[in-house]
Amino acid sequence: MTVTQVKINQVSKYFGDVLGVDNATIHIQEGEFFTLLGPSGCGKTTLLRTLAGFYRQEEGDIFFNDVCINDLPTHNRNIGMVFQSYAIFPHMTVFENVAYGLKARKVKKQDIQTRVMEALEMVELAHLKDRQPSNMSGGQQQRIALARAIVIHPGLLLMDEPLSNLDAKLRLKMRSDIRELQKRLNITTIYVTHDQEEALAVSDRIAVLKNGKIQQIGKPHEIYLTPKNQFVSNFIGSTNFLSGKTSSSSAGSMTDVEVQGIRFATKLVKQYEGNIIYSVRPEQIKVKREHNRYPGPFIKGRIREAVFLGEKVEYKVELAHSGDLIQVHEHAVPYHLLMSEGEQVELYLNPEESVIYSEGGEEALNDYGNSSKTN
Numbered sequence: 001m002t003v004t005q006v007k008i009n010q011v012s013k014y015f016g017d018v019l020g021v022d023n024a025t026i027h028i029q030e031g032e033f034f035t036l037l038g039p040s041g042c043g044k045t046t047l048l049r050t051l052a053g054f055y056r057q058e059e060g061d062i063f064f065n066d067v068c069i070n071d072l073p074t075h076n077r078n079i080g081m082v083f084q085s086y087a088i089f090p091h092m093t094v095f096e097n098v099a100y101g102l103k104a105r106k107v108k109k110q111d112i113q114t115r116v117m118e119a120l121e122m123v124e125l126a127h128l129k130d131r132q133p134s135n136m137s138g139g140q141q142q143r144i145a146l147a148r149a150i151v152i153h154p155g156l157l158l159m160d161e162p163l164s165n166l167d168a169k170l171r172l173k174m175r176s177d178i179r180e181l182q183k184r185l186n187i188t189t190i191y192v193t194h195d196q197e198e199a200l201a202v203s204d205r206i207a208v209l210k211n212g213k214i215q216q217i218g219k220p221h222e223i224y225l226t227p228k229n230q231f232v233s234n235f236i237g238s239t240n241f242l243s244g245k246t247s248s249s250s251a252g253s254m255t256d257v258e259v260q261g262i263r264f265a266t267k268l269v270k271q272y273e274g275n276i277i278y279s280v281r282p283e284q285i286k287v288k289r290e291h292n293r294y295p296g297p298f299i300k301g302r303i304r305e306a307v308f309l310g311e312k313v314e315y316k317v318e319l320a321h322s323g324d325l326i327q328v329h330e331h332a333v334p335y336h337l338l339m340s341e342g343e344q345v346e347l348y349l350n351p352e353e354s355v356i357y358s359e360g361g362e363e364a365l366n367d368y369g370n371s372s373k374t375n
């Protein structure tokens with residue numbers, strides 16, 4: 001199976017005045033599982049359809065294995081596709097559905113038999129080959145669609161929200177099955193989803209989009225732990241945004257930061273002075289009873305809500321300084337440290353785990369990943 005390297009260079013796609021994709025540049029490696037992630041209308045499907053050749057971009061170039069395919073029609077791009085709607089033929093058997101693409105390509109009858117059965121084995125449907133898809137479950141129908149996409153031995157697999165129509169439990173199972181199959185076949189895959197958890201779970205790398213524009217490209221942990229702007233931080237996982245300010249700073253030096261009435265020094269990679277947004281994830285905050293101190297900067301607060309979920313406890317804490325409510329998640333909390341509503345607490349924010357943004361949230365000013373390496 002040919003494995004395709006994909007280069008998307010400064011691609012823009014317009015619909016009249018609407019910019020569906022805005023100057024996108026992405027280089028995808030052989031065998032990579034690459035996800036386009038973002039809210040509804042951010043341009044994920046438009047970019048995928050442009051790669052498939054359903055749309056022609058107005059600007060930029062697309063290369064498969066260093067060959068420019070801008071004007072190559074869809075049927076010559078050697079891609080397998082799986083959509084949210086399974087798009088399978090209800091009047092054909094499972095076997096006939098999967099064989100369809102091979103017949104259209106005039107593959108020999110004998111080879112069709114072998115390849116269809118091979119694809120059906122991969123998606124664990126060989127035993128149902130003679131069934132009609134109309135009386136099969138959503139998960140099974142999506143497996144047929146997957147078999148139909150891989151049976152043609154595509155160089156590239158494009159998937160557009162393939163799990164959206166499945167119930168939550170089946171979605172988890174199917175996403176791990178898809179990932180396993182993709183690894184086994186080592187097939188370059190571009191996957192579209194608006195579900196951030198799904199994207200984190202399956203991807204080698206993710207591009208986060210907003211209004212047609214790529215906000216950040218990175219591995220799941222990079223996107224989650226060092227989101228480049230407030231939009232990415234907010235879209236991936238949950239987070240708290242606290243307002244604060246810096247007095248003065250020069251790039252690369254320690255800077256005084258004030259957040260919720262406390263001051264501490266942290267390193268900014270950019271020169272900045274003024275109001276900031278301090279972003280800290282619920283699991284990055286330590287919460288302690290008053291007088292049970294950690295060393296470091298504290299914020300005082302009171303527990304407004306404590307939700308015990310077994311493996312973790314979710315606290316909503318009202319901050320004494322501003323009255324703002326923030327989320328704190330503590331995992332594996334021992335019995336004697338469980339806290340309840342009304343308790344006065346102290347919150348410890350580790351500046352090395354928090355991301356500081358400029359006032360409008362457009363750019364991250366610190367980079368604890370880098371600073372911890374150089375310290």
Ligand SMILES: Nc1ncnc2c1ncn2[C@@H]1O[C@H](COP(=O)(O)OP(=O)(O)OP(=O)(O)O)[C@@H](O)[C@H]1O
Pocket residue numbers: 015018019020021038039040041042043044045046047194
């Ligand atoms: N055929 C079209 N004609 C006009 N505008 C379009 C067309 N397709 C998409 N758009 C617009 O382009 C933008 C990107 O749409 P797109 O469908 O790619 O987003 P998406 O991220 O895939 O959203 P969703 O998750 O809802 O499918 C949106 O503003 C949308 O309204």
